[in-house]
Amino acid sequence: NAGVTQTPKFRILKIGQSMTLQCTQDMNHNYMYWYRQDPGMGLKLIYYSVGAGITDKGEVPNGYNVSRSTTEDFPLRLELAAPSQTSVYFCASSYGQRGVETQYFGPGTRLLVL
Amino acid sequence: AQKITQTQPGMFVQEKEAVTLDCTYDTSDQSYGLFWYKQPSSGEMIFLIYQGSYDEQNATEGRYSLNFQKARKSANLVISASQLGDSAMYFCAMREENSGGSNYKLTFGKGTLLTVNP
Numbered sequence: 001n002a003g004v005t006q007t008p009k010f011r012i013l014k015i016g017q018s019m020t021l022q023c024t025q026d027m028n029h030n031y032m033y034w035y036r037q038d039p040g041m042g043l044k045l046i047y048y049s050v051g052a053g054i055t056d057k058g059e060v061p062n063g064y065n066v067s068r069s070t071t072e073d074f075p076l077r078l079e080l081a082a083p084s085q086t087s088v089y090f091c092a093s094s095y096g097q098r099g100v101e102t103q104y105f106g107p108g109t110r111l112l113v114l
Numbered sequence: 115a116q117k118i119t120q121t122q123p124g125m126f127v128q129e130k131e132a133v134t135l136d137c138t139y140d141t142s143d144q145s146y147g148l149f150w151y152k153q154p155s156s157g158e159m160i161f162l163i164y165q166g167s168y169d170e171q172n173a174t175e176g177r178y179s180l181n182f183q184k185a186r187k188s189a190n191l192v193i194s195a196s197q198l199g200d201s202a203m204y205f206c207a208m209r210e211e212n213s214g215g216s217n218y219k220l221t222f223g224k225g226t227l228l229t230v231n232p
Contacts, residue, residue, distance in 0.1 A: 033219065042118070042205055042222030043159075058219060090159060102149060103220060105159035 001026050004106035006091050012112045013081040021076040021109050023091030031094045032074040033058075033103065034066065036087040043090060049074055081113045117141065118206050118223035126229050127196045134181070135191040135226045137206030143167075145211040148189040149220065150180065153203040162204075165189055196230045203227050 007022045025032065030051050035043035045058030049068040063085060065077040074093075078085060088110050092103040119138045127133040139148065150162040165173045165180045173180040181190040193200055204227075207220040 040224070042207075042224050043220070044222070045219045048219055088157065092159075102161045102164060104161075108157050110157075 003027065004091055004093055004104050006089075006106035006109050008109060009107070010110045010112075012114060013078075014114060015081060015083065017081050018077070018079050019081070019111075021078075021089055021091075021111075023074045023076065023106060024072050025074075025091075025093040025104070026072065027093060027104065028071060029093035029095055029104075030071070031103075032068065033092045033094075034064070034074070034076045035090045035092065036060065036085075037090060037108075038087050046076065046089075078111075083113050085111065086113045087111060116223075117221045118208055120206055120223035120226050122226045123224075124227045124229065126231060127193075129198060129230055129232050130195055132192060132194045133196055133228065135193070135204050135206075135228065137189045137191065137223060139187050139189060139206075139208050141187075141208065141210055143210045147209040147211060148180070148182070149207040149209065150178070150189075150191045151205045151207060151222075152200075153205060153225070155202070159205075163191065193228075198230050198232060201228060201230045 004025045033048045034046040037043045044060050046064050047066040049055045052071050055066050088108045090108050091106040094103040117140050146167045148165045152160045163173050163175045163178045163180050165182045172182050177194045179192045203225045205225045206223045
């Protein structure tokens with residue numbers, strides 16, 4: 001299993017440009033998440049999904065959109081990039097059970113908006 | 115109020131010694147889970163250890179143990195016999211497990227940067 005994969009690894013955007021961060025998992029997990037990590041900070045939840053066709057906002061959703069058409073894929077869309085969106089973006093997935101079941105993280109996408 | 119507080123921005127420890135990384139949390143839920151993740155300089159998030167709020171025994175995973183003090187709402191990570199490869203950022207996180215999908219998200223602290231000296 002590849003686990004959670006993210007593309008691209010690094011991207012530079014100009015202000016106002018748009019892009020899609022890709023996330024794919026091959027563990028048949030129901031739940032998927034997008035986090036952002038700003039320098040020196042912990043991760044903050046942007047959006048999450050409990051299954052195909054179902055998404056919901058997290059703590060910091062403004063400026064982002066998501067879709068979940070399949071179990072495997074959970075892309076994150078930035079429509080009008082702003083310098084405040086410079087961050088490292090992590091995708092994660094889990095079965096969505098309670099207890100010790102943890103989230104599995106992708107390697108991250110580093111985004112720089114200039 | 116912050117839900118997860120890590121008061122140590124940075125910690126230093128000598129190789130082979132033990133170190134404790136502090137974490138306090140704030141929740142009114144009865145059912146919750148506490149996690150520790152390691153983030154090395156390469157950037158990936160690595161799950162280390164989990165403690166459930168109803169677990170009576172402190173969790174242990176190899177050299178990692180979690181000192182869970184429920185009344186104090188603390189969940190400190192103890193790393194025994196530190197190794198150079200333990201140098202990394204460590205994050206404490208909480209999952210509140212009342213019900214519904216939204217309660218499966220993790221809330222992270224700001225992290226503690228651990229440096230292991232030879």
